[in-house]
Amino acid sequence: MPPPPPLPAFDECGWGGRIRPAYAGIARFLATAGPELLEAKRREAEALFRRIGITFAVYSEGGDPERLIPFDLIPRVLAKGEWERLSAGLVQRVRALNAFLGDVYGPRRILQAGLIPPDLVLKNAAYRPEMVGFTPPGGVWTHVAGIDLVRTGPEDFYVLEDNCRTPSGVSYMLENREAMLRLLPDLCAAHRIAPISHYPEELLETLKAVAPAGAGADPTVVVLTPGPFNSAYYEHSFLADEMGVELVEGADLFVEDETVFMRTTAGPKRVDVIYRRIDDDFLDPEAFRPDSLLGVPGLMRAYKAGRVALANAPGAGVADDKSIYPHVPTMIRFYLGEEPLLANVPTYECDKPEDLAFVLAHLDSLVVKLARGSGGYGMLVGPHATPAQRAEFAARIRACPADYIAQPTLPLSTVPTLVNGGIAPRHVDLRPYILFGREIRVVPGGLTRVALREGSLVVNSSQGGGTKDTWVLEEDPPAENGGC
Amino acid sequence: MLSRTADSLFWIGRYSERAGNVARGLSASWRMAALAAPRGKAEEEWRALLVASGGAPAFFARHGTLTQAAAIRWLTLDPDNPSSIASCIQAARRNARAVRTALTVDMWSAINDTWTELRRIGPDAVAADRLPSFLEWVQARTLLFNGAAADTMLRDEAWLFLRLGTLLERGDNTARLLDARHAAFAPAAEAADPAAWQAALRAVSALRAYQHVFRARLAPERVAELLLLRPELPRSVRACHQRVQGLLEAIAGLTGRRGACHDTALALRQELAAARIGAVLQEGLHATLTRIIDTNLRLGEEITALYLSGR
Numbered sequence: 001m002p003p004p005p006p007l008p009a010f011d012e013c014g015w016g017g018r019i020r021p022a023y024a025g026i027a028r029f030l031a032t033a034g035p036e037l038l039e040a041k042r043r044e045a046e047a048l049f050r051r052i053g054i055t056f057a058v059y060s061e062g063g064d065p066e067r068l069i070p071f072d073l074i075p076r077v078l079a080k081g082e083w084e085r086l087s088a089g090l091v092q093r094v095r096a097l098n099a100f101l102g103d104v105y106g107p108r109r110i111l112q113a114g115l116i117p118p119d120l121v122l123k124n125a126a127y128r129p130e131m132v133g134f135t136p137p138g139g140v141w142t143h144v145a146g147i148d149l150v151r152t153g154p155e156d157f158y159v160l161e162d163n164c165r166t167p168s169g170v171s172y173m174l175e176n177r178e179a180m181l182r183l184l185p186d187l188c189a190a191h192r193i194a195p196i197s198h199y200p201e202e203l204l205e206t207l208k209a210v211a212p213a214g215a216g217a218d219p220t221v222v223v224l225t226p227g228p229f230n231s232a233y234y235e236h237s238f239l240a241d242e243m244g245v246e247l248v249e250g251a252d253l254f255v256e257d258e259t260v261f262m263r264t265t266a267g268p269k270r271v272d273v274i275y276r277r278i279d280d281d282f283l284d285p286e287a288f289r290p291d292s293l294l295g296v297p298g299l300m301r302a303y304k305a306g307r308v309a310l311a312n313a314p315g316a317g318v319a320d321d322k323s324i325y326p327h328v329p330t331m332i333r334f335y336l337g338e339e340p341l342l343a344n345v346p347t348y349e350c351d352k353p354e355d356l357a358f359v360l361a362h363l364d365s366l367v368v369k370l371a372r373g374s375g376g377y378g379m380l381v382g383p384h385a386t387p388a389q390r391a392e393f394a395a396r397i398r399a400c401p402a403d404y405i406a407q408p409t410l411p412l413s414t415v416p417t418l419v420n421g422g423i424a425p426r427h428v429d430l431r432p433y434i435l436f437g438r439e440i441r442v443v444p445g446g447l448t449r450v451a452l453r454e455g456s457l458v459v460n461s462s463q464g465g466g467t468k469d470t471w472v473l474e475e476d477p478p479a480e481n482g483g484c
Numbered sequence: 485m486l487s488r489t490a491d492s493l494f495w496i497g498r499y500s501e502r503a504g505n506v507a508r509g510l511s512a513s514w515r516m517a518a519l520a521a522p523r524g525k526a527e528e529e530w531r532a533l534l535v536a537s538g539g540a541p542a543f544f545a546r547h548g549t550l551t552q553a554a555a556i557r558w559l560t561l562d563p564d565n566p567s568s569i570a571s572c573i574q575a576a577r578r579n580a581r582a583v584r585t586a587l588t589v590d591m592w593s594a595i596n597d598t599w600t601e602l603r604r605i606g607p608d609a610v611a612a613d614r615l616p617s618f619l620e621w622v623q624a625r626t627l628l629f630n631g632a633a634a635d636t637m638l639r640d641e642a643w644l645f646l647r648l649g650t651l652l653e654r655g656d657n658t659a660r661l662l663d664a665r666h667a668a669f670a671p672a673a674e675a676a677d678p679a680a681w682q683a684a685l686r687a688v689s690a691l692r693a694y695q696h697v698f699r700a701r702l703a704p705e706r707v708a709e710l711l712l713l714r715p716e717l718p719r720s721v722r723a724c725h726q727r728v729q730g731l732l733e734a735i736a737g738l739t740g741r742r743g744a745c746h747d748t749a750l751a752l753r754q755e756l757a758a759a760r761i762g763a764v765l766q767e768g769l770h771a772t773l774t775r776i777i778d779t780n781l782r783l784g785e786e787i788t789a790l791y792l793s794g795r
Contacts (some may be wrong), residue, residue, distance in 0.1 A: 228581060241585050252486055252794070263487040263794025265641060266739040 009411045010153045011425050012076065021477040022079040025275050028072070038073070042418055045071055048179055070466035071176060073183065076415045076428060076448040083194075083472040086149065086157060087442045089342030092332060094145050094434045097164060097319045099335035101141040105131045105315060110334055116327045122156070124324070126165075126317030128280060130287055134304055134311040140436050142309035143275075144203070146171075146446075149342070149430045151413040158345045158410065160429060162328065164320040165312060166277050169447040169467075170433050171235035174199060174242075176447075176469040183427040194444035197479050200242035203275075206437030209210065210309045211272045216409050219272035221245045222262060224253070226294045236277050241444060250278075255298030258305040273309045274299075280314045313410070322370040322405055323349065345410060351402035359406040360397065363390045366406040367457075368397065381457060383409050388391045412457055415468065417450055427451045429459050430470065445470035487794035489586050490645045492579040494792060495648025499579070503572035505657040507619040509533055510559050512686035514615060515675075516679060517552060530555040531684065536657075536664035536687075539565055545590070560610045560618070569622055573602050586642045590632035598625040641738050648731045648787070654779040655724025661687045662711050663773035669704045671765050681707045688719045709761040709767060721776060722756040728783075729753040733751030735791065745786035752779055 013023040030038075047069055078086070088425070104121050105128075111118045121127060146167030148160040177196055181188050204221060211219035225236035227249050252262050253271065261268035276283065282292040287300035302308045318324065323442050326347045331342045348355035359366060363382045370378040380393040389409035397404050414425030432446030448468040449459035459465040513533045517526040527550055534540040534555060539736065547554045561570045577599040580587055587595075601621075609618050630650070637643045661684060662669075668680030681702045685691040690710060697714065698706050714720050729749040736742040764772050 085550055228584075237585050246486055247488065247585070249488075252488055264739075265485055265490045265645075265735070265791040266741055268795075 009425065009427065010151065010156075010413045012413050012415050012428075013425075015414075015416045015423070015425055022077045022082075022473060024477060025187065026074065026077065026416075029184075029187050035422060038418060038423075041073055045073055045179055048182065049175070049440065052357070059356060069172060071172075071179060072417050072426075072450055072466050072468045073180075074416050074418060074423070074451075075180060075469040075471045076430075077191075077471045077473065078445065080473050080476045081250055083099055083444060085341070087444075089157075089340070090147055090432055090434050090442050091440045092336065092338060092341050093147060093159065093162070094142060094440055095437060096328065096331040096335050097145070097162060098139070098141050098436065100331045101164075101313070101319050102135070102139060103314055103335070104318065105134065110331065113334070115330050115334060116324075120323055120327075121318060123456065124318045124321055126280070126315070126321055128315035128318075129299060130304075131313070131315040136210070137212050137213045137306070137309045138438070140210055140311075141313040141316045142319070142434075143206055143210065143313075143436055145312075145434045145436070146431045149432065150345070151430075152194045152410055152411055153413075156463060157342060159328070159342050160345060161429075162320040162325065164185075164316045166232075166279070166360050167305070167431070167433070168232045168235055168277075169431055169449075170199060170443075171238040172467050173433070173443075173445070173447045173470070174238075191293050191471060194472040194474050196443055196445060199443050200239060202435055202441060202443070203239065204243040204245070206435040206441075207273045207275055207309075207311055209437035212306050212309055214307075215272035220262075220270060221273045221275065222248045222253075222271050224248055224250070224276040224278055224296075226272050226282070230277075232277065241274075243266035253296045253299075254298060255302050258298075258302045258307050260296070260299065260302050260308045271308060273311065275311050278315065281312060283310075321371070322369065326405070345407045348406045350397055350404040350406065355406075356397070359404075360394055361395060365409055367409050368393060368404055368406045371403055371405050379458075381409065384455075384457075409457070412451075415448070415450065416468075417452070417453075417468075419454070424454070426454070427457050427459065428468070485588075485641045487792055489583045489639065491640055491784075491788070491792040492583040493586060493645040494649035496576050496579045496583075497646045497651075498653040499572040499576040500626055500629050501653040502567060503569050503576070503651045504567050504623050505654070506537065506559055506567065506572070507622035507626075508689060509536065509661055509687045510556070511616065511623075511656075513550070513621045514556070514619075515686065516683045525679075526552065532664040532683070533559070536660040537567055538660070539567055539578055545702055556610055556615060557607070560615075561605070561607060573598055573625075588632065588636040590636045591629060594625065594629040594632045598629075614735060634656070641735065644731050644735050644738070645791075648728065648735070650780050651724045651727045651731065652780065652784060652787075654719055655721050655728065656777065658688050658711055658719050658724065659721050659773050659776045659780070662708065663770060664778065666770040666773060669708050669765065669769045671705075675703075678702050682769065684711060690717055690719065693717055705761050705765055708765065709751070712764065712772075713756060713761060722753075725749065725753050725756055732787075739791065741790065743786065743790040745783055745790055748779060748786060752776070 008363060012020065013027065014020040020029040029342065049068055051295045100110065110116055111121060136262045137163065142164040146163040146169065148163065149157050150160045151157050151231060169335045208219050209256050221243070222245055223236055223240040225233060225247055227233065244261065248262055254261055254263070260271040260274070262271050278294055281289045282294045284295045284297060284299040286297045300314070303310055326344060326349060329344055332338055332340045348359050350356045350359055359368065363380070366382045368382070369381040380390065412427040415428050416423045417426040428448050428450045430446055430448055430476045433443045435441045448470045450466050450468055451457055452464060492557060510533065513529045517529040520526045520529055530552060531549055534543050537559065537664050539558065542565065543558050558565050559568055562568045563571060565571060577595050580592060580595045584592060608614065633646060665680045665684050668677040681704055682691065684707060685694055688711065694702065694707065694710055697716070700706070710717055711720055711723050715726060717723060732746050732749050736746060
């Protein structure tokens with residue numbers, strides 16, 4: 001099938017035209033570097049990541065190491081002002097999502113006000129009745145949130161998706177920066193880039209801040225992982241290592257007297273805060289799936305007794321569900337009394353008859369997704385599909401409309417990327433990471449994901465996407481003639 | 485540290501050492517068997533090695549008859565033998581992967597590269613005259629891992645548990661290899677058996693060491709003394725248990741916990757320091773070694789109960 005026609009997209013660099021000020025240094029570098037140098041650097045980058053990847057890659061017995069997520073050398077740059085506006089919007093959004101969680105597991109004011117259909121929340125698969133009436137330590141539900149953003153123009157950013165459960169990718173964000181400093185030190189030194197290497201310290205402080213009362217002056221924090229066969233295991237062990245805390249599996253912990261202990265050579269040691277990278281379902285065979293071997297029996301008892309903190313809180317997933325997503329702007333207005341600083345992508349909910357009719361009539365221009373899907377699967381990209389594919393998908397939607405939401409096909413912004421034969425624009429998105437402990441903090445930049453196939457809008461690594469280093473400049477670059 | 489991590493490090497130490505020891509013992513037996521074959525005594529060499537490895541009952545259950553080829557395969561590549569070289573390398577690597585961040589890059593590379601190379605090896609690598617270079621390779625890989633640990637590992641609890649596994653295994657191995665040939669050391673032995681004495685020394689790479697220490701012909705009480713009681717031989721039972729006891733003391737200091745294993749280790753260290761080879765041979769080498777081997781087993785269980793099982 002021939003590559004899809006390129007959508008008119010906003011190139012963040014201005015590649016091939018007038019270079020935007022934030023990219024002036026990059027553009028100069030690319031112009032003078034030459035293809036041989038770039039190719040040599042590209043190979044060096046791959047070897048570097050392969051060595052790090054080989055060190056931490058997940059092996060299945062007798063199998064090959066997991067494919068590495070490709071890294072692209074050309075960074076994505078955000079100017080100071082651009083970032084400050086985004087950052088404020090992210091803080092606002094995370095504050096509202098937390099307020100929503102506290103509300104739907106508490107007084108349910110937003111439901112009583114008739115602003116969100118109750119069934120959407122209370123019958124949601126991610127809603128945990130076990131959490132009703134419970135206030136997590138510090139009132140924080142989403143200690144680590146990843147809010148996925150896309151851009152369609154200089155000032156036009158949209159939130160694509162919220163991730164309030166176990167957002168991953170932060171280790172790539174950190175390793176990408178290290179790689180850039182190693183591979184292109186002069187280019188990095190020519191820019192004042194906001195540092196991110198303190199993320200593990202920030203994360204540790206966030207986790208300690210929500211330790212339960214009685215934890216003492218130096219709370220014991222652990223990272224709970226499903227184990228080496230999990231695809232994100234590298235990140236779990238990386239973060240535990242960087243924070244200097246133990247990486248534990250379910251079997252290393254036990255609950256006694258409503259207290260969580262880990263099994264150490266010095267005897268049982270009390271655990272105060274668990275950064276858990278295990279889904280709710282598998283967390284505690286006593287409370288959730290009884291067949292889970294990954295969790296800790298009695299963990300929810302200890303949690304509800306206020307003897308241990310869990311980050312992120314169980315039940316936080318109801319806030320990032322795709323069927324709840326269209327209501328986040330409402331949450332911002334209701335809980336904060338503010339207008340949303342970051343817009344949602346216009347979303348059609350197929351369980352609403354008028355939306356369903358619109359969607360079926362405009363499949364050729366919409367992206368249709370499962371309301372409960374992830375990873376880019378179960379998705380129709382209308383403009384890239386054949387009429388036969390669209391008809392087949394329409395039948396699926398008609399069969400189960402409530403399962404689907406649709407959004408216009410956004411022309412995602414592009415950033416120059418190294419491709420076979422040189423440099424070309426490729427579509428990107430952005431996943432910033434927001435920490436909520438005593439206060440809400442946003443790490444400058446985040447993970448830029450890039451769709452490596454020409455014209456492709458799918459950035460997920462599980463489907464061939466790559467990543468870039470993301471730079472937030474600490475000073476606004478001088479605007480050139482007429483600015484950007 | 486996490487009990488599970490300490491457990492894995494302990495077993496990495498044991499399995500890595502075991503692979504090297506099996507290679508060392510097999511190397512000696514193979515050579516001795518070649519010399520003994522014309523006299524019809526090759527089978528004794530293989531039997532001694534199987535007994536020392538503790539796998540004789542399992543071997544005979546599977547194979548019935550003892551042939552050189554079957555013994556070699558059992559000790560090198562057979563996955564059904566949990567103490568074959570291949571099984572040890574697998575187990576070491578499996579444990580290393582589980583506690584990857586407790587190892588330095590050099591240590592992980594040493595274990596992982598050994599495993600990767602092993603997967604490429606087929607049965608012909610241990611056939612006939614190719615066996616010695618395979619065994620040399622195994623010994624070299626164990627030395628590489630030990631060197632990587634000694635040179636790059638932080639001297640913390642992780643290091644102590646790794647060394648504990650290594651040295652417990654090493655001392656146990658020497659005791660077993662000597663015990664497998666104990667009949668040749670009895671004072672009332674019918675005939676001098678220098679081949680057996682030499683085999684015992686070769687199995688722990690101590691033939692030249694004997695000459696450096698005694699500068700005399702092989703004599704059974706001196707061979708036994710070197711392997712059992714001499715602190716200057718790093719693979720002697722005494723030297724290993726000296727270190728085991730010291731390591732357990734250091735671990736007690738770091739964890740604030742001690743138990744039965746400390747008493748057991750101290751008693752054994754003191755007994756070996758006070759022993760005189762004449763008295764040991766009078767009592768019976770086999771009786772002493774059996775007791776030491778049983779103590780090693782108990783010591784392993786006591787260490788596990790106190791530090792590694794997590795309760």
